[in-house]
Every structure is written in structure tokens, then in C-alpha cells.
Amino acid sequence: MRPFSYSRAEDIDTAVNEVTAHEDARFIAGGTNLLDLMKIDVIHPQHLVDITHIAHDTIENTEDGGLRLGALVTNADTAYHPEVEKRYPLLAHAILAGASPQLRNKATDGGNLLQRTRCYYFYDKTTACNKREPGSGCAAIDGYNRLHAIFGASEHCIATHPSDMCVALAALDARVQVTGPDGSRTIPFEDFHRLPGDTPEKDTNLREDEIITSVDLPPKGFADHYTYIKNRDRASYAFALVSVAATLEIEDNVIKDARIALGGVAHKPWRNKEAESLLIDKPADRDGFQAVAAAIVKEAKSFRYNEFKIELARRSIVRALMEASQTYQ
Ligand SMILES: Cc1cc2nc3c(=O)[nH]c(=O)nc-3n(C[C@H](O)[C@H](O)[C@H](O)COP(=O)(O)OP(=O)(O)OC[C@H]3O[C@@H](n4cnc5c(N)ncnc54)[C@H](O)[C@@H]3O)c2cc1C
Ligand code: SF4
Structure with missing residues (x-):
């Protein structure tokens, strides 16, 4: 060092x-x-x-009925907080699917959003990597790309974002509060992480002189119908190959709201709102879930070693929606 x-x-x-x-x-x-x-x-x-040592380490109610997660709250304290468990169980489940108890005791909510990709070549300084060294190339495109993106990749980078917590935050439409030399601003979660484009060295739209102060959850927590599915090589202590956070709002077996966020498949948690809208005002059944899964994976593009992710994503979306349609606390 x-x-x-x-x-x-x-x-x-x-x-x-x-x-x-x-x-x-x-x-x-x-x-x-x-x-x-x-x-x-x-x-x-x-x-x-x-x-x-900054005092942004508490979880508090917001005026609009949501919940504010201080950036310095640990992942463990967030997952086991009574209000998170009760009102946002999707988030608790996603956090607990990640890392290990020791890591979750140390890792913070702000840091989780800014963790770097797990692309093998990013960590190997003997190889070309545009994210580590802009302009050097991308060893993953023609290399061993089993972990890599099937959505939103570019000719400069095909890395994925590895967080589990962020997949749930994307489904919940969280907002990120940040402060910099020019004051404070709010970044909607869908605008926080970036696609690689021609600047893969930039993971997010946070400026280097800005600090995350909190992550705000809107009032709607989908506590009745949710699930987080994580497919990985080992049962614990492994990053997602494909994960799915699914939430539903159902009245009389008719879907009124639906969110589907995917992890392990893109440079940011992946949502396709147009496909999600196919579920609205439809019955909560397998036929509808299969149609939306097909619409989502239609846009997928694989590389040599990660073609399996497309079918895995399709099946996982259907399974997640089936489970979400049946969950009650
Ligand atoms: C072996 C291992 C396995 C793991 N498995 C998983 C997994 O399965 N799923 C998963 O989701 N994660 C996993 N993780 C990642 C882990 O969740 C992250 O390392 C952790 O959340 C990062 O938080 P931190 O507080 O330690 O961040 P740090 O390491 O302290 O910081 C990370 C980055 O964020 C910046 N930063 C931190 N806080 C702020 C802030 N408030 N404002 C602005 N910038 C900030 C830092 O400058 C740095 O660039 C794993 C990690 C390890 C080591
Ligand atoms: S996929 Fe991205 S992170 Fe991995 S080698 Fe290519 S440029 Fe680097």
C-alpha cells in the first residue's frame, strides 16, 4: 500500500x-x-x-411518511431496524443476502452504494481495463465474461454493479441526499448509478467532492407483496449472478403497482418501466408474469460466457413475481 x-x-x-x-x-x-x-x-x-464520526448514523421517519437512512448507518443496523423490517422487508432481505455478518457490521449504507465492480480484470493490474485506466481497453469483452452485463453494456465496459442493497433501493424508488461545496441536492435512485457508455471510469453521478448524507425511502414499502431472489455460485458470501427484487401492490387479485429491479446484469440496478407497466390492471398470474419477463429479457445481449444469464433472468423474474404475489408478513 x-x-x-x-x-x-x-x-x-x-x-x-x-x-x-x-x-x-x-x-x-x-x-x-x-x-x-x-x-x-x-x-x-x-x-x-x-x-x-459524523452523526448521520440514525434511521428516522421523514415528513412525507417515509424513512431516512443515515449514510453512516451500518448495513446490519439497517437490515435489523424494526421500521425497516416492518415497512421495507424487501430492503432487509436484500441486505442480508449480501456479504457476511462481519462485513455487514462494518459496511455503511453510503459506502454500499459506491462499492466498485467485481469484474476480475478491474482487480488485475496486468490486464487492460477502461474503468481502472481509461483508454487502456477492456479485457473482459473477449475474455472470461461469465459475471458480466447482459443489459446496457458498451464497447468500453461490460461490468456489472455488485450490490444487493441497491437492487432493493432501485425497486423502492429511493432518493439519495448528497452535499458538496455548492450545497445539497437530491438524486433519484435511477439517476445515481450510470451506464458505462464511453466513460466507464465513472460509476455514478456523484461528484468527487460530494458526500452522501442519507438514503430516503418513500412511504410505499410494498410490505405485503415483495421478494428478493439472489442466484449465486455459493449459498453465501458470493456476489449475485442474477438477482431480482420484485414488489407488487394487489387489490382483489388485480395488480395496481409493480416494480422489478435486476442485479448482477448491468452497470447499475436494471429496471424496465415499460415492461413493468404490462402488469398494471392485470390479474396476478403466471401468464402475466411470463409476458413481462419475456419483455424484459428481449433487450438482453450476452457475451461468450454469460449467455446463461438471459434464461436465468427470465426464470428468476417469473419466480420472483410468483413469490411476491403470495407473500404476506
Ligand atoms: C468479501 C466481500 C464480500 C462482499 N459481498 C457482498 C455481497 O454479496 N453483496 C453486496 O451488496 N456487497 C458485498 N460486499 C460489499 C460490501 O457491501 C461493501 O464493501 C460495503 O457496503 C461498502 O461500504 P463501506 O462503508 O465499507 O465503504 P468504504 O469501503 O468505506 O467506501 C466505499 C466507497 O464509497 C465512498 N464512500 C463511503 N461512504 C461515503 C459517503 N457517505 N459519501 C461519499 N462517498 C462515500 C468511499 O470513498 C469509497 O470510494 C462484499 C465485500 C467484501 C469485502
Ligand atoms: S468490463 Fe469494465 S471493469 Fe471489466 S475489464 Fe472491461 S472496462 Fe474493466
Whole structure:
């Protein structure tokens, strides 16, 4: 690991000032992703601003009836919070499908949104990777691309976003609150992560001098009809090959609202709102679920080693919707 300097911020303004004042500075929260990347020299910030002592570590009700998750709340405290378990069980299930208990005790909600891809070549400095070194090429396109994207990829990068939590947040239409030198702003979750396009080095639309202060959940939590399915190589401690967060609002067996977010398949949690709308005012049955799954995977494009993901996604969407249509707390 290369030498770096360190400072600790006790509030948001100090954190933003510190990251702006130092060249090539990064915030550090739980450190579970950042430090791994520093140890293998994939990233090498010159200064770290420790934000773990900032008091954004609580979960509170919002005025509109939703819930505000402070950016420094740990993934474990979020998943086991009584209000999350009761009102947003989809989020609790998705978080608990990720990583390990030890990691979830350390990892923060803000950090989870900003974790980097698990593309093997991104971590291997001997290979070409436009995300690690813009302009160097993409070893995955003609390489071993089993983990890689089937939606929204570009000729410059076919990586996927690895988070489970973010798939649930995408389905719930969360909003990300951020603060920078010019003040605060709200980023709708669907605009937070980016597709790779011709700038795969940028994972999100967060500026480098901005800090995430909270993630806000809207009032609607779909606590009656939800599911999170994660397909992976091992039963635990593995990233998703394909995951599905599905939520339904059902009245008299007629669907009134539906959300389907996919993980492990694109550079961001993947939603197709046009396909979701096919379910509205229709009965909650397998025929309708198969039609929407077919509409979603119609846009998929595979590479040499990940063709299996298309059929896996199609079947997982149907299964998730079947389960969601039957869940009650
Ligand atoms: C072995 C292993 C297995 C894992 N398995 C899974 C899994 O199955 N599913 C899953 O979803 N995740 C998994 N993870 C990832 C884990 O969830 C993330 O590493 C964690 O959520 C990151 O949070 P952190 O607080 O440790 O972030 P850090 O490592 O501290 O930071 C990550 C990035 O976010 C930035 N950052 C952190 N907080 C803020 C903030 N408030 N504002 C602005 N920038 C910020 C940092 O500068 C850094 O760039 C795994 C990790 C490991 C090591
Ligand atoms: S897929 Fe993206 S992260 Fe992986 S090697 Fe290509 S450019 Fe790098």
C-alpha cells in the first residue's frame, strides 16, 4: 500500500472541506471496499477523510411518511431496524443476502452504494481495463465474461454493479441526499448509478467532492407483496449472478403497482418501466408474469460466457413475481 495522509471529520461541512482541500482525497466509511482496492493498488488516494464520526448514523421517519437512512448507518443496523423490517422487508432481505455478518457490521449504507465492480480484470493490474485506466481497453469483452452485463453494456465496459442493497433501493424508488461545496441536492435512485457508455471510469453521478448524507425511502414499502431472489455460485458470501427484487401492490387479485429491479446484469440496478407497466390492471398470474419477463429479457445481449444469464433472468423474474404475489408478513 502506498503512503497516504489521514484526517477525521466530525461533521458534513468539515468532511466536504477536507476532501476539497486535499489533492486526490477520498472519504472512508467502513473501509470494506476502499481498503481492499488500496491494498492491491487499484486505487491510490493521497488523503483519506474518515467520516465514521459524523452523526448521520440514525434511521428516522421523514415528513412525507417515509424513512431516512443515515449514510453512516451500518448495513446490519439497517437490515435489523424494526421500521425497516416492518415497512421495507424487501430492503432487509436484500441486505442480508449480501456479504457476511462481519462485513455487514462494518459496511455503511453510503459506502454500499459506491462499492466498485467485481469484474476480475478491474482487480488485475496486468490486464487492460477502461474503468481502472481509461483508454487502456477492456479485457473482459473477449475474455472470461461469465459475471458480466447482459443489459446496457458498451464497447468500453461490460461490468456489472455488485450490490444487493441497491437492487432493493432501485425497486423502492429511493432518493439519495448528497452535499458538496455548492450545497445539497437530491438524486433519484435511477439517476445515481450510470451506464458505462464511453466513460466507464465513472460509476455514478456523484461528484468527487460530494458526500452522501442519507438514503430516503418513500412511504410505499410494498410490505405485503415483495421478494428478493439472489442466484449465486455459493449459498453465501458470493456476489449475485442474477438477482431480482420484485414488489407488487394487489387489490382483489388485480395488480395496481409493480416494480422489478435486476442485479448482477448491468452497470447499475436494471429496471424496465415499460415492461413493468404490462402488469398494471392485470390479474396476478403466471401468464402475466411470463409476458413481462419475456419483455424484459428481449433487450438482453450476452457475451461468450454469460449467455446463461438471459434464461436465468427470465426464470428468476417469473419466480420472483410468483413469490411476491403470495407473500404476506
Ligand atoms: C468479501 C466481500 C464480500 C462482499 N459481498 C457482498 C455481497 O454479496 N453483496 C453486496 O451488496 N456487497 C458485498 N460486499 C460489499 C460490501 O457491501 C461493501 O464493501 C460495503 O457496503 C461498502 O461500504 P463501506 O462503508 O465499507 O465503504 P468504504 O469501503 O468505506 O467506501 C466505499 C466507497 O464509497 C465512498 N464512500 C463511503 N461512504 C461515503 C459517503 N457517505 N459519501 C461519499 N462517498 C462515500 C468511499 O470513498 C469509497 O470510494 C462484499 C465485500 C467484501 C469485502
Ligand atoms: S468490463 Fe469494465 S471493469 Fe471489466 S475489464 Fe472491461 S472496462 Fe474493466
